[in-house]
Each structure stands twice: as structure tokens, then as C-alpha cells.
Amino acid sequence: MPRFSASYLVETPLDPERAAAAMAGEQSSGTFLKLAGETDALRERHAARVEAVVPLETTKSPSLPGALPGETYQRAEVTLSWPLENIGASLPNLMATVLGNLTELRELSGFRLTDVALPDEFIEAMPGPQFSIPGTRLLAGVDHGPLIGTIIKPSVGLSPEDTADLVRQLVEAGIDFIKDDELIADPPYSPLAERVPAIMRVIEEHAQRTGRKPMYAFNITGDIDEMRRRHDLVRDHGGTCVMASVNWIGMSSLVALRRHAQLPIHGHRNGWGLFYRHPHLGIDYRAYQALLRLAGADHLHVNGLASKFVEADSSVIDSALACLTPLLETSNRDDRAMPVFSSAQTIHQAPATYAALRSTDLIYTCGGGIMGHPSGVAAGCHSIRAAWEATVSGATLEEHATQEPDLVVALRAYPSPFSG
Template structure:
């Protein structure tokens, strides 16, 4: 079928995939395009040439990769072997409009269940400006986060309230007092605590903010606390207002469980930065032949309005490779539109067993300090206490940005010297 010049110049959404199939790869690509646009298992009377020209998905490219002997996923058509390929499809924006849920239904949706595929992974998305501009995107991004915390340069050094569960509002506030006095820039609730009976937000928010406001009055510096407001959309709006009304400067949500539409709704309501916690992310990335890459995932979350996004950390306790972590952080720092005046970057959040040891490698790989570096045990587990832990992490990052080895920098930084003995190496390389 010939595509007219008019259709060629209409805005299109492009998605890239890694697939595995027992079929000829071109045949599999056509099946994908048909399933996710005008096609079905037979040609229907209403499926005119004009309709197909206007609305059909197109196969933009097919690149053959390796061949494997056994299928990665069950339920696929049987075959003698299974070919892997990089596939790119595109759809007219007209099919979807500017809707994140319907975008996902189109570019992933039923593709995950096709018998023609024994593997399907979304690897990237390219969206037309008309789609991007329909969303407000991050409200505060990096510059707004720096303004609110008073940290003009370097990473924001942060931590997580531990133990994760069980602390009363008063006990949480006592711990926050220690941390803000220690010089912390950023504190967050754990994802396991939102509004439980033992520590309801209505009590935890005022208790914590009294401590932070008193600290700000004495020092002129107000650390950021990300309160976990995860819930249904009405609950999140109410919890956001509670945080705002007590002088809070950040809210947090578990983005995989509230869903894209709820994140968009929260962004429309929010007057505070939204800290996007990605717990559950392992379901998307741990098998190479299913799910989606973080490059595709973070585009959706930034459009929906997340100002900060978790990316794991180097040498962490989790399964993700160091290369994947850095690629994820780099993606968050890459504007969605070249040359746009709008800052739609998200601040990457490094976490999971981060200590003084990962600072050099993180800076060398990312070549940026536009990040939040959260350390739990790396701060709280310092032998001389949380204040010394904070100073040691700040010193490690100063050494990294100045190109000085930790051991050499530690000669002038006693807290760093102690941390070098206490934290010998990351969990993994």
C-alpha cells in the first residue's frame, strides 16, 4: 500500500523493541503492527485502504540479531529455532491522542501476549512535540529542587528513615532532628510507610516539620523531606495539602502502584516537587525478553510529572548492573526536546547500599552532580554517628569532583578516614 505525502508528514509515535520469535522476523513485525492498530486475524469490510493508510502502524525497521534454540517465554508458537531482532514501529498520533495510558495500551499492551513472540521488550520511545507539549512535565526539576534545598552545587546528600517501619511520629521527628543537625540535604520516608495506624501522616507531618522549621529558623537552611503520600488520587491530594500546609517541600509516591493517570492527576494538583519511587521496577527489567527498558519508562514518568526518579546505585544490593544504572541516570538528565526552553529533566536518585566508595565511580561515569545521593547505613552506620557520616559522604564527593583519591583526601578529613575503615567496599562491582 502506498502512503501519501500528507500521511508521511503527520506526527507519529515511534517505539523500539527487542523481540524473539519462531517466525520470520519480518512476518513477526507485521503481526505486531497489525495487532496494535487496524489489523485483526482477518480483513474486515470496514477496514478500507483509506482507513489503513490513515491509521495503520508502520514497520520502520527490522534488524536481525542472534538466534537461540529455545524460547525465553512460554506460550509462543512452536519453532525449530527462535530469532531475535530489533524492531521499530510507528503510529500516527491521531490514533492515540495525548494520553499516557492509551499510549501504553498501544505500544505495549497486547504485544506482551502475542503467540508470535517468545520475547518482547520495549527499549525506547520517541514522541512528537505535540504529545510532549500536552503534558506539564516536572514542575521543579533540578533547579527548583536546588532552590528549595539551598544546595546550589554538588549532589544532594540524602538518607532514608530507618527502621523502615515501626517508628512513631515522635521517634521519627527525633531522628530527623539528628539528621538535620548533621547537615543532611534530603530525607525521605521509606516506601513501606505512608499513612499507617502507628504513624499517621496527620501526626508525622507536623512532628517532622516542627523540627525542620526550627532548624531553618536557626540556620537559614531548610533540608527537604519527601513524605510518602502514596494512595488513591483523592488521598494523595489531601495528603499533599497536609504537607504543603505545614511547610513541607516534597511529596513522594510509589509510581508503579498509583499508575500513570494518578501521577498525572497528582502533578496537576501539586505545588511541591514529586519524588518518584520506582519500587517494583524489577518486574520490568530483570528478564531481558520481557518488560521495558528504563529509557522508555523514565520518559513516561517525566511527562507525568515526576521531579525525582530512582535509578538504583553503583555496587548496590540489587540485581541491576552498574552500566544500566548509569544509563538510567543519563536518560533522566537528557531533555525530551532539543532546544526547548522548558526544563523537563528529572533528578536521578542513587540509592541502595551507597557509601563513600561509590562517589568517585558515580561521578566518573555520569559526569554530573545533578543527583540525589541517598545513603542509609552509609550515614547512620558511621562509627562516630550520623553527623560524621554526613560529613564523610560530603567529603567523598568533594574528593570525587576534585579528582583526588579517597585515601589522600582522608588525610585532611578525619570522618572520611574513619568511614574508609568502616565501609571497605560496595556490595558488588
């Protein structure tokens, strides 16, 4: 019988083996006392197993409030497994099993889901990314190198006409990818029913003139019925991407959107700090991104190096590498997600990003890094592309700048976040 497993970093005032047994019982056949219906046969078939307990360091004080009191608190790596028949092919029930009440156990003063391992049967039953990296490249007309992108700024307040005017500047500058900000979906001042046709007129005119159609990710976040209607609106006007705030629509809504969608789904993870910011509470991105890919996200945000956010650079790269690692090695289905680098990215992060990732299968979105260029939006776009061309060719930015005036200006205008 196939099984699935989950790995955790826990902290407990108890012996870690005892805490792990409490975790296994709580999330399968057991509870706080013995029940008549919990037969040996039922336990044999449905109980969670403690697969591994690896003690780590101890600490004098608990990381989280509410746990059982203790003189010291032991940290440990714990792995549990369950029979797949406990949940069937259901992402919400997978999450209820590997997280659920574990987050509230008094036996634990720290709890973090670090990874999940799922059998092929489960992965194959999930919708997964529909377009992944190859489909995204095909629709955006970018067969190599990163997709150079940006975000509509200001994030809020622009009318559909104002937004379309900005899009015109960006597509004429040679941008590959543009996205709505997460703060705008279908507000009264810029209804999606007006914003989509206004923007797509500009993009279609550009495509007819140049043969190149940049990708625009329209934010369709809403309830399930709203997202289906909004997706169809984008599709019917020739759009090639939709975006959703995955933490707020929920896993089931993402699955429902994916099963309906005929366009790539750009997964925006705003609110991610709730899951990762405390080192002893939440979810590691390796587990999180796997669940979102199974649900159908084609692109997933991973922050960026030297960004304005608190996430460490090592975590950003590990997140991107996780997105690029297939869930099913032997499948014909490409279930990778294209990592999206964002947050205060400029020309300077390109070399470090490529050196760590060794791949250009990514979307590199720059707001101020493009729109703040002293010579204008077109020069900003050119400078980011030149930075990546230099990086991939093995040249330094300064060396390549001798051939790229816009890169020269950018080197003067943007201080390196890695210096000083």
C-alpha cells in the same frame, strides 16, 4: 501528520518481518482476519508502520512460554510507528498502544520495549516535571554538588515523635535530603497527619536557626483523592517535597497528582524488577523514565553502583544519563528528572558514580552509609559529603581523608564493594 514510534527487542519462531507485521496489525487497524470496515483509506490514515527490522542472533529454545513452536527462535530489533491522532494527548493510551496486547502475542517468544520517540506536540501537551533540577536545588538550598540524602530507618515501626527525633539528628548533621521509606505512607502507628507536623516543626526550627531548610520527601502514596489531601497537608505545614510509589499509583494518578501539586514529586520505582529483570520481557529504563517524566516526576530512582540489587552498574548509569537528557531540546521548560542513587551506597561509590556520570545533578541517598558510621549520624553525613568533595576536586578519598577525620573512620569501617 505527526507520528510516534516505539522500538523493541523481540524473539520469534517466525520470520522477523512477519512477526513485525503481526505486531503492527494487532496494535492498530488489523486483527486476526480481514474486516469489512478496514478500508484502504482507514489503513492509510491509522495503520501502524513497520519502520525497521534488524535481525540479531538465534536461539534453540524460547525465552518465554506460550509462543508458537519453532525449530529456532530469531531475535530482532523492531521499530513501529503510529499516527499521533490514534491516541491524542494521552499517556495511558500511548502505553496501551506501544505495549498492550503485544505482550501476549503467540508470534513472540520474547518481547521488550526498549525506547519511545514522541513528537514535540505530544511532549508539550504533557505536564512534565514542575520543578526538575533547578527547582529542587532552590528548595533544598543546594546550588552545587549532589544532594546528600538518606532514608528513615528502620523503615517501619517508628512513631511520629521517634521519626522527628531522628530527623533532628540528621538536619543538625547537615543532611540535604531525607525521604520516607516506600513501606510507610499513612499507617495507624504513624499517621501522616501526625508525622508531617512533628517532622516539619523540627525542620522549620532548624531553618529559622540556620537559614537552611533540608528537603523531606513525605510518602503520600494512595488513591488520587488521598494523595491530593496528603499533598496539601505537607504543603500547609511548610513541606517541600512529596513522594509516591509510581508503579502502584499508575500513570494516570501520577498525572493527576502532578496537575494538583505545588511541590516536587519524588518518584519511587519500587517493583521495578517486574519490568526489567528478565532480559526478554518488560521495559528498558530509557522508555520507562521518559513516560514518568512526561507524567510529572521531578526525581526518579535509578538504583546505585555496586548496590544490593541485581541491576548491572552499566544499566544504573545509563538510567541516570537518560533522566538527565532533555525530552525537548528546544523548549524553555526543563523536563529533566533528578536521578536518585540509592541501595547500599557509601563513600566508595562516589568516585565511580561521578566518573561515569560527569555530573553532580543527583540525589545520593545513603542509609547505612550514614547511619552506620561508627562515630554517629553526623560523622556519617560529613564523611559522605567529604567523599563527594574529594571526588569532584580530583583527589582520591585517601588523599582527602588527611583533612577529614570522619572520612578516615569511614574508610576503615566500610569495605569497598569494588575490591575483591
